[in-house]
Amino acid sequence: MESKFNIPVAFPANVDYSRQAVEVPGTRKPGQTGHYRSTAYPFLTLESPGALTTCWEIFEEGLSRSNGGPCLGRRPLVSKEPLKFADYYVWESWAQIDTRRRAIGSALHNLFKKGTLGGGQLETVGIWSRNTPEWQLLDCALHAYAKIGVALYDTLGKDSVEYIINHAETTVVFATSEHAQFLLKLAPSVPRLKMVVIMDDIPTEAKDILVAWGKDKNVQVLGLLDLEAMGAADLVEPIKTRPDQLATICYTSGTTGNPKGALLTHGNLANAVNAQLSGYVPQGDDICAVSYLPLAHIYERVMALCNLAMGGRIGYSTGDPLRLLEDMQILKPTFVATVPRVLNRVYQVAMANAEAPGLKGMLFRHATEVKLQQLRATGQRTHALWDRLVFRKVAAAFGGRVQLMSCGSAPISSTAMDFLRMALLGDLLEGYGMTENGGTCTHVWQCDPSSSGTVGPPLCNTEIKLIDVPSMGYSAEDKPFPRGEICFRGDHSFKGYYKDEKNTKATIDADGWIHTGDVGLMDKCGRLKIIDRVKNIMKLAQGEYVALENIENVYSSCPLVAQVFVYGDSLQSYLLAVVVPDPVLLSHLLSKLGRHVSSADIPGLQESLSDPKVNAAVLSELTKTAQENKLKGFEMVKRVYLTMEPFTVDNGCLTPTFKIKRKETYERYKNELNALYALPLPTSAKL
Structure with a gap:
């Protein structure tokens, strides 16, 4: 069946790498640059032909593309003492996940409708767990039944958990058994909390204790399968959400004060996903991602939605950083969303190998020199001889099948980025984004020979401008390149901070521009480079x-x-x-x-x-x-x-x-x- 959605969009042939973004004519004003847009694609909005507009559409599209294949998987736990996991993944199919999301969504819909849950300004649902198939399943259920997800960070302390539950007026939280105990202890401080749903499998005796404890605290406790059974007995058809309906309140941790709740709609997230799927077409039918970055953060959530939109499968790591590479070597993903702290570790180990004595070190250094010269001259990242002799072993650390890696969240040196681009044998695209734009703002073009040290041009759904920061000496008139605070806008721009008019007004101006607080420059090719942070001086x-x-x-x-x-x-x-x-x-x-x-x-x-x-x-x-x-x-x-x-x-x-x-x-x-x-x-x- 032919899709009505225009995803993915192939990277255009014969692009001009020296002109990756240009200023829209007539948009330059005093104290700021003009509005930069990508030269590779038409500007993408929710009204563009074939555009995704809601998270509900994303799942339905993936379901139709999947042909009933695997969807979400994990490594089974073999033993707790010693801790051991199987050397394979087990999977639930797209059809199974669809059935389960309908049951969970129906149960929640009915509980809110009856007044068992809710009573606040919004119908919010909390999720507190590390990355698991159940996390993604719940998120898909919330998308299908117009409920608003509120992620609790697995590492947040008591004060922040209490603040978010009260601030978002959350009456139900899906949590692991460990967190369920914490929530019941917290119950007197979160009076709106009415229900805790245990996400993981626990012994019947332990569950009975939590249920009894919950009764004492006036909080209903039940298992996820119990909730699914309730929903399956009284199914409701999914609600076709509108682009302007809220999908999530994503709380940003911040370095001081209480977390801020960024309001993101279905349209915001769908537009971000649509843009991320422009410029790359997977090779082969088996599209497989590994999930290990926190799903509570927007970056991993949008990357997961990209994979789901394509009808792919997602394998979840064990949650142990020391087992991450083992997880990937078993899973063999084709897509990896990563961060510099993981890539730097691979780079540092590789550099130690480069210092090895004798023939081994000499070959590694020579292969690196040859490939780096090739990369910087042409953007070409493969080499028939040296990939087979040297770099295949580096790529094998991530399973050996990676076609695309995205890297974000923090800076990485251009030296490390160049090495990794030619050593990992797949595209490695560094980007820039934040919670307030669905983690989607810029990323580098594939095969760009000189992109390291930049975060690339704006994505197809994003306009960027730089505004003067006089107190720090940055100006749109700076030579050789304009510099200033990075501002963006587009249909992925968040709607503000929940119950926080002051910070909303300080961030979103009258023309809809989001002020990031980051300082950047636009280089001669139209690529953004992050150089500073406003006021952090x-x-x-x-x-x-x-x-x-x-x-x-x-x-x-x-x-x-x-x-x-x-x-x-x-x-x-x-x-x-x-x-x-x-x-x-x-x-x-x-x-x-x-x-x-x-x-x-x-x-x-x-x-x-x-x-x-x-x-x-x-x-x-x-x-x-x-x-x-x-x-x-x-x-x-x-x-x-x-x-x-x-x-x-x-x-x-x-x-x-x-x-x-x-x-x-x-x-x-x-x-x-x-x-x-x-x-x-x-x-x-x-x-």
Whole structure:
């Protein structure tokens, strides 16, 4: 059956890589650039011919394309002690998922209609779980029955969970048994909560205890299969939602204050999916994605919807980061949505291999040189000889079948990106997006030989402009390239923050432009490059302004660095940093210094960090990176504190989206940083 939707759209032939985005004539105004649009495609709106307009349509389209094939899968748990998973995936078919989403959706629809659930301003439904097939199943059910999904981050603490449930007036939460216990303890603080549905399989005795506990708290507790049975006994046809109906309130974690609830409609998400499916046509019938990035975040959710729209299948990781590559080697996905922290790890291990002695290291270095020259000259990422001899092993880390990787959420160095583009044997497209645009704003063009270091031109549904930031010295008139705060608009633009008029007005202007708070420049080819963050600046004692996040991004590109926090005191003339070294690269550095410590010996590595020679060697590597990236002298870190303890959500240094919480991280390392400032002034930092 021929589809009425125009997806996917092939990347045009004979595109002009020197002209990837252009200003719309007549749109330039004082204090801003004109409106940039992609040159590769017509501008995509919800009214465009063949456009997707709702999440309900996305599932129906995937169902018709799937031919009844597999939809959602997982590795079965073999044993809990020791923890072991099967070396295969088990799948539920598209037909099975369709039947289940109708049962779940019908049950919820009837419960809201009867007044058992609801009573607030919106019919919201909470989901609190790591990535599982059930998470996606629930989301599809909510889309089909006009309910509004509210994701709770698996790593959020008590205060944020309580705040979101109350703020969104959520009366039912689907949760794992572990989280169900937390919710029942929280019940007196979330008086609107009426029902908790347990998503995972638990013993009957444990379930009975939770049910009894729930009665005591006036909260009904039942299992997911119980709810499905209720719905199957009283089925209701799916509701064909409108593009302007809310699909989700997606709470952004933020580095300070309470989370903000971004309001995203069916039209917003469908438009984002439609745009993401422009420029790439999968090869072969088996379209398979791995899901491991949090579904509570918009990036992974939109990537999942892209896969579903194509009638593909999604395999869920075990949830253990140490098993992620094992999951992919078993699943063999064709599409991977990823983030720099995963890619950097692969890059760092590869660079260690490049330093190997003898023939092995020599071959690796020569193959890398040949392919990088080819990539930068032509954009071509494959090579018949060196792929077979060297890089097939790198690609095998991700299962060996990856056709496309998307990378977003944080910066990655151009050096690492170039290497990975030619080593992974599939397209690796870096992009830029945020919750407020469905994770969809820009991404690089495939086979672009010089795109590394940029996030590409606007996608086909996005207009971008840059506006002056006088306080930071950025202007649309800057030469050679215009610079300024990035603003975007399109049919994927969110509708505002729930119950938060102040932040909504500060973010969305009268003409519908979303002000991102990120600073970018447009290069000569019409590609965006993220260079700074509005207001994230501080002044050193000598009066120089420094942009801390920008400096952290530079140092993060140093292979030796796993994580870095840059700190400056306005009463001081120079910057400090807390650095978490990569274990493999640190072990390699130590061997050069005559110390031999295995990368697996974390206590041994930690002990080595107290050696002043090791500290000096790490600082030397950081300084090389700073000089290569042309940081000014006052922007360079002059002293470092080294630790093998990573910044995590659990220790309060990171948000659930893995951004550094500056205040909390400083408080954690305040004594160490103060001790560094108490030392005599570094020679290079004297006023």
